[in-house]
Amino acid sequence: MxxxxxxxxTEKESEDGENERLxxxxxxxxxxxxxxxxxxxxxxxxxxxxxxxxxxxxxxxxEVAKFCAKYLHQQVLENEAYLAGDIGTSLQQAFLRMDTMMSRHCGKRELAILGEKIQAVESTQRELAKIADEIEKDPQGQSLRSTFVILGDEIEKTRRMMEDLISSPEHGEDNGVVDDCTLNNGPRCNLPGTxxxxxxxxxxxxxxxxxxxxxxxxxxxxxxxxxxxxxxxxxxxxxxxxxxxxxxxxxxxxxxxxxxxxxxxxxxxxxxxxxxxxxxxxxxxxxxxxxxxxxxxxxxxxxxxxxxxxxxxxxxxxxxxxxxxxxxxxxxxxxxxxxxxxxxxxxxxxxxxxxxxxxxxxxxxxxxxxPFDCTLEQPPLIxxxxxxxxxxxxDSDWENRRRALVAARARDLD
Structure with missing residues (x-):
């Protein structure tokens, strides 16, 4: 469907907590x-x-939602603005920081793990192996076997590429700079499709x-x-x-x-x-x-x-x-x-x-x-x-914008 x-x-995952304030x-x-x-x-x-x-x-x-749940609060807490008492700036920078982290090699490895991509590919491989075994037992199905072999090879290539992404060392190939997600600057990963x-x-x-x-x-x-x-x-x-x-x-x-x-x-x-x-x-x-x-x-x-x-x-x-x-x-x-x-x-x-x-x-x-320590009259909430x-x-102008976007991409390719 x-x-x-x-x-x-409808099963629910729940938790509760309490301190002296909340x-x-x-x-x-x-x-x-x-x-x-x-x-x-x-x-x-x-x-x-x-x-x-x-x-x-x-x-x-x-994977992105889980990445944020794991890292966004850490980025707020470690931000210099937060340490100086500026919560708003630290929040803004932490939100933007998530994209920067995910665009790096280490971030992409983490996304692959959080998204359970490797596990999904391996599960598909197991299912293909079962089907191939059934075809092997059926003489009339031999003509289909070569198709499954080719498909299985392509899935194996995908699995190896993802494993390489996860297990490769955290160093830029060109300059040897450590690709550390906690750094403000670092190399980006340009692997295709990542x-x-x-x-x-x-x-x-x-x-x-x-x-x-x-x-x-x-x-x-x-x-x-x-x-x-x-x-x-x-x-x-x-x-x-x-x-x-x-x-x-x-x-x-x-x-x-x-x-x-x-x-x-x-x-x-x-x-x-x-x-x-x-x-x-x-x-x-x-x-x-x-x-x-x-x-x-x-x-x-x-x-x-x-x-x-x-x-x-x-x-x-x-x-x-x-x-x-x-x-x-x-x-x-x-x-x-x-x-x-x-x-x-x-x-x-x-x-x-x-x-x-x-x-x-x-x-x-x-x-x-x-009670809260309210010493001043509170402004009305919006x-x-x-x-x-x-x-x-x-959206009457979307078609012109779409054509302009396609043309711009074509120029970039040139």
Whole structure:
């Protein structure tokens, strides 16, 4: 059934944690999708006064989301700006740093491991061997055997290339410089076909004392409940929105069917490196950028909890519906991961005929412990609205842009 299963996988992976400042619960569920491409990170004691939470919604594979869950928080923590107290700059640089790391040899090895590419190729080899054995036993199937031998040889070449990518030494072949993912500069890997083509949204919340800083790239969301009112602290980065579309067109791309270059339905994401190849532009101005939008909130005693979740939730429930649902559950349930699980049960579709309720689902629920040290009157929160519906007539110029892009690529090849 394409990208969907015949029956959903409703098993949930959940965890809970608590310290003197915060309490959190999280859960993830594959649902109707044929694979699980979400990942998350929760670090309650990021440092002595700080907590880190992140949701990463992958597309085209799980490896970029898992890469972010493994490394993005480390890059924030090690950043000079973070050590100097500038959380916003450290977050922005960490988001952009993910693409740099993944474009290097060591990053690509890590992506291959996280994406379990070697295991998939070896599994295919085993299945081919079984079929070949069956053909060997059937005299009428001998004519097909040579075809399977050729196919098996090609798969073996692929497996060896991937093993070489994973096991090769971390040195640039030309200059012997160590290709270390922790360095700001280093050699890039130019092996054919190794550019990461999958990507991931990223929605991160850092809480330090009574300050909340949110960084977002994509359409996952961070929502806060203040006295029962839902405030969406993040903007969905859709390609057809004016600011996003302007950047896409200026970078030589186009928007078709509401998608960047007719392919990706978000305008900001980590990974998707094939949409970040304009060498004359910085990372922030590529067709798709990992540059996050930042939002800072001074927390007060009216703030109850925070929800960070992928679009598998928001496609099924509005931000206010989620806040109302969570508040009701908290009247009787103290384990926050259970509340997340119940949100999934409320969202999942009974079948795949409809559009919503069929995606992977990941949610982190963070409950604030009180009181906060609020000495000043808090400014009113701004809640981002849902993006407007896609207008197909807004793409009237996409064909000209597509032709210009094809012509530019042809010139590059020359």
């Amino acid at each position: 394409g990208t969907y299963l015949s029956t959903p996988k 309490k959190y619960g999280l859960s993830s569920m594959q649902g109707w999708r044929s694979s699980m491409e979400d990942a998350h990170a929760a670090h309650l004691d990021f440092d002595s006064s700080t907590s880190f939470f992140g949701v990463y919604d992958g597309h085209g594979g799980k 550019r990461p083509t999958s990507g991931s949204t990223a929605c991160v919340a850092i809480i330090r004392n009574n300050q909340l800083l949110v960084a977002n790239a994509g359409d996952s969301r961070c929502v806060i409940s203040r006295k029962g009112q839902a405030y969406n602290l993040t903007r969905d980065h859709k390609p057809y929105l004016k600011a996003e579309k302007h950047r896409i067109l200026e970078a030589g791309g186009f928007v078709q069917g509401g998608r960047a270059n007719g392919n990706l339905n978000v305008a900001r994401a980590i990974g998707d490196l094939e949409l970040k190849q304009n060498k004359s532009l910085p990372a922030e101005k590529q067709v798709v950028t990992a540059n996050p939008e930042l939002n800072t909130v001074e927390l007060c005693n009216d703030d109850e909890f925070l929800v960070i979740a992928c679009d598998g939730i928001w496609d099924s429930m509005s931000v206010q519906e989620v806040v109302d649902f969570v508040r009701k559950q908290l009247n009787t349930e103290t384990k926050l991961s259970v509340v997340c699980e119940r949100v999934f049960d409320n969202c999942i579709a009974p079948c795949v005929e409809g559009r919503s309720g069929c995606d992977n689902m990941t949610m982190i629920l963070v409950q604030f412990k009180k 809640s981002y609205p849902d993006p407007p519906p896609y207008d197909p007539y807004s």
